[in-house]
Amino acid sequence: MKASDLMIKALEAEGVEYIFGIPGEENLDLLESLRESSIKLILTRHEQGAGFMAATYGRLTGKVGVCLSTLGPGATNLVTPAAYAQLGAMPMLMITGQKPIKTSKQGRFQVIDAVDMMRPITKFTTQIVSGDRIPSVVREAFRLASEERPGAAHIELPEDIAAEETSAPLIPASTVRRPIAEYKAINAAVAMIEQAKSPVLVIGAGANRKLTCKMLREFVDQTGIPFITTQMGKGVLDEHGELFLGSTALSDNDFIHRALAKADLILNVGHDVVEKPPFFMRPGGAKVVHINFQSAAVDPVYFPQLEVVGDIANSIWQLKEKVTVQSQWDFDFFREVHAAYLTHRRELEDDDRFPILPERFVKDVRGALPGDGIVTLDNGVYKIWFARNYPAAYPNSLLLDNALATMGAGLPSAMAAKMVYPERAVIAVCGDGGFMMNSQEMETAVRLKLHIVVIVLRDDAYGMIKWKQANMNFANFGLDYGNPDFVAYAESYGAKGWRVGATEELQPRIRACLEEPAVHLIDVPVDYSLNDQTLNVTIRERSKAI
Incomplete structure (x- = not known):
């Protein structure tokens, strides 16, 4: 079949519903293949809008959002959405066109190295140089864009490659199970929680996953440990309850930082260094347990004493199963701070x-x-x-x-x-x-x-x-x-x-x-x-x- 047909079939096999974007003449073979597919083209008025829509689709569904542009200025207009998805951990794939790479009669008109341009702001970027490579390239792009930590991927499909014939078979997605935290790390975290006097949860962007939300709700309901969210962790748990202390909207001095300063143990769940730090660690201050898909990135204000690395939902479930509520836990100060904040907020x-x-x-x-x-x-x-x-x-x-x-x-x-x-x-x-x-x-x-x-x-x-x-x-x-x-x-x-x-x-x-x-x-x-x-x-x- 034509390589552009295979490209669309590969996208269909990945479950793509929409492609957001603006086609150019270098995309016309792909556009024709798309015309008779199950995927709906959402024509936008600017490539940046298309990229933001694709990234948000990925953020909300957990599936890879796809956007399309032509070469040159169309591709450069996707740079900001690429960075938006990459820094925000939103699974997104960008497909850009290019002039023919085997023979060209137009010199370098509109030609830039889009692959190298995208390299610093994506998890994966490549040019397809043969129609036979389409199945493996698409599968790899989707795998990398969606696995933790999610982000942006980019494929450049040149005009002549899209038009060539290929008989390459599709590559189905493999079954993946994320690694879970080692039991010694779980036991160490349980011991730190049970020995603490004023533990608190901080919920970050990485905890904003469906199963993690469920496990965190069960953990909070069972233990009664209050929680704080970062800006991109908002809504992971219902913020109307009495255990919600607030969100870290300011860099320092807000009521929420008074509560964090009083905690002697911070369970930092889904911390993402891309966000402004929700708190600053100081020698002799609260101990921190880092619970995340990846190990901690240590800097002068973040150096956790324990790292629980693995699937977050499973880690929280293991902690819930083992932690016993302690009589010495004292959350009165947290409640005072939150009450003072509510009084302040309601004035205006x-x-x-x-x-x-x-x-x-x-x-x-x-x-x-x-x-x-x-x-x-x-x-x-x-x-x-x-x-x-x-x-x-x-x-x-x-x-x-x-x-x-x-x-x-x-x-x-x-x-x-x-x-x-x-x-x-x-x-x-x-x-x-x-x-x-x-x-x-x-x-x-x-x-x-x-x-x-x-x-x-x-x-x-x-x-x-x-x-x-x-x-x-x-x-x-x-x-x-x-x-x-x-x-x-x-x-x-x-x-x-x-x-x-x-x-x-x-x-x-x-x-x-x-x-x-x-x-x-x-x-x-x-x-x-x-x-x-x-x-x-x-x-x-x-x-x-x-």
């Missing part, structure tokens, strides 16, 4: 000043969404407020990026989330800066008839950098801009546009948009002027008083 949650304060905004979004609703965040100062103040009830119900932390991913991520979970409510929260970086995907969302709500927080500036600029005593310079009429802009795509004119209008408007199937955009002016008071000064004073 009902404030009705306008433009809206972020505390009120987060509360209104949570109040409008059902428990299993999904919020996807772009990147901006509001991300701190969601990480800190938004109680997530389900895994992957608050999709934020604390790895690459790129702007422009919020809208495409919401689109992919709605495709994976069409029955669930989905809201994208974007700053005006991040939204405009991929706002053209509004047309894609309308064309796909997706029911999503896009909330644009408008402050007419790159607000997070402006806030840090002021905190570092620099002059206000270079960060303010103008915006389009977002309501008219949404309507020009065939979406529905809304403008909030008072804080009390927001939650009813969100609820109404969630009831009406369509692509909705809500323009919400936001006031970040109290960030210093509520995130820095007040926290330092109140947390010291505990």
Whole structure:
């Protein structure tokens, strides 16, 4: 058969449902093969949007999301999504085109070395030089992209290779069982837990796996040990319960760090060095047990005393089976800290000043969404407020990026989330800066008839950098801009546009948009002027008083 036909059959064999992207002339054989396949092409308006959608599909399903581009500028536009998936541990495969490699009459027009370009930001990258290599290359790309730690893979399919004939057979996926932790490590961890006075769990990005969530819930229910999450560990366990102490949204000085400073043992589950450190180790401080798929990457602030390396879910199950609740365990201080944090948080949650304060905004979004609703965040100062103040009830119900932390991913991520979970409510929260970086995907969302709500927080500036600029005593310079009429802009795509004119209008408007199937955009002016008071000064004073 034609090599491009074999390529599509190999993707079908891997269970691929969608290919997100923009084909070019170098992809035309592949596009024709795709036309009659079971895989659906999702044509986007920019390769970056396609890459973010593929990565988010991988993040939500655990299966490899696939995106497609042509050569040259199409391939370079996938660099940011590649880094997004690689740093965020999202399984994704990029397929890029290339000019013929056996004979070429166009010199180096549009030709770059995309394989070498992708090498530092992927787990696997290669050029297919023969149609007979397609089955093994595709199988290896999927294997590496999906195994722990997941990430990005890249295959370049040249135009002449795609058109050649091949009779190579497909290679089926092999059965894989992850290694489990050695029993001596489990027994040592049990001894440390039972000897501790104030143990605490810290749940990181690597623990955000379906079976791990189940085992952690059973472990917490059985032992009563309280837990803390990193930003990308949010929702692994229901954050409405009394054992949830909070999320590490700030680098230091927040209430949560007071609790961590009091712990004498930290069970660090699924720690990923890509995230900002959830705590800093100091000589003579709390002991740390590292529970992860891989061994620890040691640095000056992270040097665990014990490593339990193996399948995380199995490790937690083994600990649950062996740990006995101890009478000396004391969590009173943790509860005091959490109560102080809740008191602090609630002070501005009902404030009705306008433009809206972020505390009120987060509360209104949570109040409008059902428990299993999904919020996807772009990147901006509001991300701190969601990480800190938004109680997530389900895994992957608050999709934020604390790895690459790129702007422009919020809208495409919401689109992919709605495709994976069409029955669930989905809201994208974007700053005006991040939204405009991929706002053209509004047309894609309308064309796909997706029911999503896009909330644009408008402050007419790159607000997070402006806030840090002021905190570092620099002059206000270079960060303010103008915006389009977002309501008219949404309507020009065939979406529905809304403008909030008072804080009390927001939650009813969100609820109404969630009831009406369509692509909705809500323009919400936001006031970040109290960030210093509520995130820095007040926290330092109140947390010291505990």
